[in-house]
Amino acid sequence: MGRRRSDAITLRDVARLAGVSIATASKAINNRDEVAAATRARVLRAAAELSFRPNVLAQGLVAGRTRAIGLLTDELDGRFAIPILLGAENALSHQEMSVLLCDTRGDAIRRNHYIRTLLARQVDGFIIVGDSNDVHLSLTADIPVPVVYVYCRSTNPADLCLVSDDEGGALLAVEHLIALRRKHIAHITGPQSWRAARDRAAATCAVLHDHGLMLAGGQPLHGEWSQHWGRHATRLLMATTPEVDAIFCGNDQIASGAAQALADLGRRVPDDVAIVGYDNWEIFAADSKPPLTTVDLNLQQVGETAVRHLLAALDGTPASGVFRQPCRLVIRESTA
Amino acid sequence: MGRRRSDAITLRDVARLAGVSIATASKAINNRDEVAAATRARVLRAAAELSFRPNVLAQGLVAGRTRAIGLLTDELDGRFAIPILLGAENALSHQEMSVLLCDTRGDAIRRNHYIRTLLARQVDGFIIVGDSNDVHLSLTADIPVPVVYVYCRSTNPADLCLVSDDEGGALLAVEHLIALRRKHIAHITGPQSWRAARDRAAATCAVLHDHGLMLAGGQPLHGEWSQHWGRHATRLLMATTPEVDAIFCGNDQIASGAAQALADLGRRVPDDVAIVGYDNWEIFAADSKPPLTTVDLNLQQVGETAVRHLLAALDGTPASGVFRQPCRLVIRESTA
DNA sequence: CTGGAGATCGAAAACGATTTCGACAATGCG
DNA sequence: CGCATTGTCGAAATCGTTTTCGATCTCCAG
Structure with missing residues (x-):
């Protein structure tokens, strides 16, 4: 178990072993001058031998460590x-x-x-x-x-x-897609229980509305933050709303799953359907096929x-x- | 800048403000008994008011904190x-x-x-x-x-x-594939500069040899630890060695890339080609398509x-x- | 009212450090 | 050789905290 009180090695022990005073030992260990090189070496050797560990003490405040x-x-x-x-x-x-x-x-x-x-x-x-x-x-x-x-x-x-700034992030993503002349933009994201998912979804709808557009599929698709949900939701989406030409995803995993599902369905990315992810989780987004446009959280x-x-x-x-x-x-x- | 010496708030200040002795203040703050509830409350209030922070001291050793x-x-x-x-x-x-x-x-x-x-x-x-x-x-x-x-x-x-145990991990993976009666097992892994990649590759060859098999493709394919390399290497591999029926990958990203490339090529996983990854990076391996058999590092x-x-x-x-x-x-x- | 018993508290010692300052020796210089 | 300077070191003061122990207070049974 823990060292008992008696096991604790104090500066006094080090000093005794090195044959110097406590004051000198303190100075040697703290790299102060006023102590000869040979003495310092002796003290340090003694400290090492005893596995001396200073007892912190005032260090934190007094010496401005x-x-x-x-x-x-x-x-x-x-x-x-x-x-x-x-x-x-x-x-x-x-x-x-x-x-x-x-x-x-x-x-x-x-x-x-x-x-x-x-x-x-x-x-x-x-x-x-x-x-x-x-x-x-x-x-x-x-x-x-x-x-x-x-x-x-x-x-x-x-x-x-x-x-x-979740609203700002959604704004960036959606306006980017609108600038690419996409008209049928869908949103696949995480659980509705997540505030971030709700906020981004709301902002997405608002931005689309400001540009006279509607969310493709009618409403955001809430599910898990996973590739699996991305694939599943994309298949659902393309079956019910085949005119979709862009998907804004709630994170990069969903986006990666969406890209896979679109490939399986023979839709080209970005030519047929553009994809935007979220988080810029580099190892995922940059290494996906194709590499994902995404919102970086800085x-x-x-x-x-x-x-x-x-x-x-x-x-x-x-x-x-x-x-x-x-x-x-x-x-x-x-x-x- | 840092608080000067004079700013430091000591137990003495707390005690003075609370109208008790230093000893009592110490006991109150350290949840010892021997101090009345009202007094303790007064001390704690004073400590909070002064933003008192104990100066560590012997705490670490003496009191077995x-x-x-x-x-x-x-x-x-x-x-x-x-x-x-x-x-x-x-x-x-x-x-x-x-x-x-x-x-x-x-x-x-x-x-x-x-x-x-x-x-x-x-x-x-x-x-x-x-x-x-x-x-x-x-x-x-x-x-x-x-x-x-x-x-x-x-x-x-x-x-x-x-x-x-890199050798043991490779052994697990390769023997699993052999037990599935795969005869043409390839190995796609990370840079040769990584000891782990070299060791697993060597072990893979050794295990195959022990079972009278050869590495499909002749030698391990060293590249990056990325999906991209997994896709690229798999395409190369299937072009030159189409009889491959299993791929042991150096990590789950490579394995995920391999699975994608095989899907693109119209090969079924695992029916035509089985895949084993490495690391069991859950978020990747379990969420891949299909979910990846992989070596968990524990x-x-x-x-x-x-x-x-x-x-x-x-x-x-x-x-x-x-x-x-x-x-x-x-x-x-x-x-x- | 008396006499414990127990709770509460503070004076003072202990603790493990650092820092000050004076003692002392070695050295340099005329 | 005399004297000042410099480098080393330790005794003692100091610091913030914990712990010991005796003093005091409250409460209650007898």
């Missing part, structure tokens, strides 16, 4: 969290700051556990990544460091939330923005409210 | 690291222990930075995830806590490394094993050497 932020994510497969992590790290590359990612599995108990753990380990702020779906109960009151919510809304309007920028807000809050100028991260259309062969 | 391990990964997209993380967390779910994931981008400087950061934050051990490709320079000497290497070998044979078990070794080392019984994690064949429709 390396700082860190915690990134808590509900999302299991890392598809969204990882790019956000990369963006956050990029934004911190000039600072001497680290990002620690923890997986909460959408479990409040686990999340609180990690928050305690990370606070005890002196993180200077949190980025909390939701599933873009339901609202997060505000944790800010319980956390003595700045918090930024990403891909979720907080129950407290004074919190800072960064969300994706996740790295989201990570960078979150960090910038966190740093601003640490400097005493916190922001609040809901910020929408604009999306970006990546054009590939599926509409080219 | 929550412990943590660091998981450092080179791998960008989280496909391997995340399941390992989940497995590690599962193994720790009974302990009060946390897993902190950091992204090193295969960069030694960044890795060292994170090691320092995490050591200063009192992690009790490290899991270092490589890219399964080249050897890792041993870090164990510089780290005063146990280290387990996963998916890489260390330069120091005394280190503990957990690697995937990544969660790897994570659990790594944690168990770490806990054993913390208890004073470290292991060393190279352990091979056996793989598992997941049978789906592409060979059913």
Whole structure:
């Protein structure tokens, strides 16, 4: 089991083994000058031999050591969290700051556990990544460091939330298809229980209406976020509404499935039917056949923005409210 | 910038604001008994008001607080690291222990930075995830806590490394195909520069040879780890060696591409050509058309094993050497 | 009213570190 | 040789926190 109190190796032990005072040992280990090279070597050797590990102590505050932020994510497969992590790290590359990612599995108990753990380990702020779906109960009151919510809304309007501009993304996709003179645009997307799916579907209908068009098939096709649903829905769609000449899909997996189904049906992409995906999950979208035009969420920028807000809050100028991260259309062969 | 020394809020301030002694404040905040409910509430309110954050101190060692391990990964997209993380967390779910994931981008400087950061934050051990490709320079000497290497070998044979049993995985796949009476088995895989690709290719040839068979096409087809390469290689293969009745692919993306190309060529899967993938990347393999039989790396078990070794080392019984994690064949429709 | 028993709290010691400052020796320089 | 400078080191002060232990208060049975 855990080391008992007596096992803990303290600076005193190191100093004794090296034959120096505690003060000198401290200086040697912390790379301060005022200590001869030979002495330093002796101390370091003793520390290594004893597997000495400093007991943190004031380090965090007194000596202004390396700082860190915690990134808590509900999302299991890392598809969204990882790019956000990369963006956050990029934004911190000039600072001497680290990002620690923890997986909460959408479990409040686990999340609180990690928050305690990370606070005890002196993180200077949190980025909390939701599933873009339901609202997060505000944790800010319980956390003595700045918090930024990403891909979720907080129950407290004074919190800072960064969300994706779903309406804007749908607008980009649909207007792109309209610019290609497509008249019969369908929408296949994820479960209606997802807010993102609902918002994009509503925006899609609204944009079409603004251009005097109707959604092909009459209404959005809600299903799973999977290739399988993409294939299935596309077959249904083409059977009932064969005049469809474009499909806007709720994510790249659905889009990939749609492309496969169209190939099976002998429809050419993009000549007969154009396809637009969503998320720009590179490994999927760029490697599909044909490569997919898709809406990029700018996740790295989201990570960078979150960090910038966190740093601003640490400097005493916190922001609040809901910020929408604009999306970006990546054009590939599926509409080219 | 960072809070200056004078800004730091100490327990003394909290105690003063709450009108109690430092000792009582400490007890209240640490949920010890010996303190009346009303007093505790007053202290907590004061602490919240001042955004008090304890200065760690002895906490980590003295009071046996929550412990943590660091998981450092080179791998960008989280496909391997995340399941390992989940497995590690599962193994720790009974302990009060946390897993902190950091992204090193295969960069030694960044890795060292994170090691320092995490050591200063009192992690009790490290899991270092490589890219399964080249050897890792041993870090164990510089780290005063146990280290387990996963998916890489260390330069120091005394280190503990957990690697995937690539030969065993290839054996599972090929023998499965042979049991289905396939006689013309081809192998499409990733770049020859990847050790995993080379090892599996060699094992594939060896197993075929043991059964008196030859690799269809004469030699393994090395290319990228992409659907695109899977499609391209399959077209080449079927053009030059039309008698192929099974393809063992180096990962699920290649396998998915192969399935697409076979569909385009009018070959039925699995009736005409069976396909086996590798990695069991669920979102890809299970959602492909048809769903892919594939080799599962048991990544969660790897994570659990790594944690168990770490806990054993913390208890004073470290292991060393190279352990091979056996793989598992997941049978789906592409060979059913 | 008396005398415990138990709850509550604070003074002071302990703890594991860092930092200040004075002691001391070696060195340089005239 | 005398004297100042410089480099090294340790005793002691300091820091923020936890823990021990004795003092005080409340409550209630006798």
